[in-house]
């Protein structure tokens with residue numbers, strides 16, 4: 184089997200070698216997963232919960248080891264990687280403890296027409312889930328699918344990004360060690376995009392993909408051939424709306440963190456800010472002051488390098504086109520791109536049709552534009568092809584909530600950024616170029632399960648509409664009675 188090398192995004196040195204799994208190996212892995220899923224099903228809700236919590240405790244004990252691996256492969260500082268691991272643990276814990284409540288069979292109303300039936304709704308696992316993950320949060324992001332899919336009773340075959348295969352292997356091997364009686368339930372296949380393609384074509388029962396919209400289209404095309412369902416978590420171009428009465432220090436702190444942490448390589452990171460005219464200038468000054476205090480570096484910077492070398496060119500192009508279109512840069516500019524790092528950049532008055540406002544920049548760059556009022560801010564925020572996250576800062580929480588209801592995004596934070604990330608009961612996902620489907624929360628469990636509707640006949644109905652033995656006239660009268668009721672109420 185051929186192998187590929189992982190290089191440090193900081194030094195370029197080879198860190199490790201990993202196998203390139205082809206279609207045959209991927210199919211074999213899925214078959215092993217199917218066997219493990221049958222064993223997993225036999226363990227029942229309590230057995231699965233106990234084992235998932237055992238895995239969670241093992242990951243918590245090994246947090247430093249996992250965070251160091253994340254830091255080596257992505258270049259991000261270890262303190263960031265530790266926080267990422269903690270978020271993943273919070274979600275795994277929630278999924279393990281809530282799967283039974285969300286998915287077990289329960290009685291639902293059967294309605295007047297079927298009052299003789301007892302109606303039950305339950306969820307069954309889909310089987311084997313193929314999870315294809317990105318490199319920017321190589322633990323937190325795929326675990327939003329992996330943890331919930333396992334808790335819902337499935338097996339998982341995970342294909343991590345070729346930049347972070349060690350993290351994928353760590354997750355799978357740590358599961359096998361913590362849950363030895365079901366070791367093949369979580370397996371990892373490694374390789375480039377072609378391995379992901381093989382997984383989408385392998386006969387898995389659903390694909391949970393996180394990555395760019397362009398790759399999502401390729402995965403959707405592969406899934407179409409076999410009608411394999413797909414959940415797609417793609418990028419974002421998240422906006423922050425700032426009202427006249429917002430606490431500007433709090434806004435500046437949140438905006439700079441939302442835009443610059445993880446070197447801006449965050450799907451729901453802050454890329455656009457719309458501030459009402461009366462506070463725009465003051466806010467820009469505070470954002471610049473807060474951003475200027477940051478410096479990228481390894482291992483002690485506030486954030487690390489661009490993990491994907493090719494992204495340096497994208498970030499530079501967005502800045503150059505914005506400036507050519509009339510934007511100003513009160514902090515940084517194209518010269519801030521000093522590979523592998525990008526120093527903080529603040530852009531102001533960026534034309535709305537510039538790539539810095541329409542495409543995902545995925546770098547430590549934030550555009551702060553002026554709007555007349557909150558209505559214009561909402562219109563501009565909603566004008567994006569993406570619809571992942573958003574935030575609104577206002578003096579009054581009620582006013583913030585009113586704006587939140589008008590935003591076309593999957594998640595909105597009032598008076599903070601990325602507020603949803605640490606709340607496992609809240610579903611996460613977007614619309615448009617940001618993808619479709621939801622991970623996390625009850626929806627995230629149901630995403631990896633199929634509804635099973637059961638009726639149990641309790642007694643013979645007065646008029647049985649599902650029998651040829653019912654006289655036609657009697658059935659017609661019952662139907663007419665039903666029609667009249669529906670016409671009236």
Ligand code: NDP
Nearest residue numbers: 317318343344345375376379380394395398416417418450
């Ligand atoms: P990519 O789209 O490049 O890759 C995502 C995954 O798909 C990788 O594992 C990649 O493998 C794999 N892949 C590549 N080609 C194919 C193919 N033809 N068939 C199947 N799989 C394939 O995204 P990135 O890894 O660059 O991640 C960054 C993107 O992810 C950003 O757009 C970001 O916004 C988004 N993202 C979204 C999140 C969300 O929850 N909405 C969260 C985190 C990131 P390989 O790396 O080996 O090429």
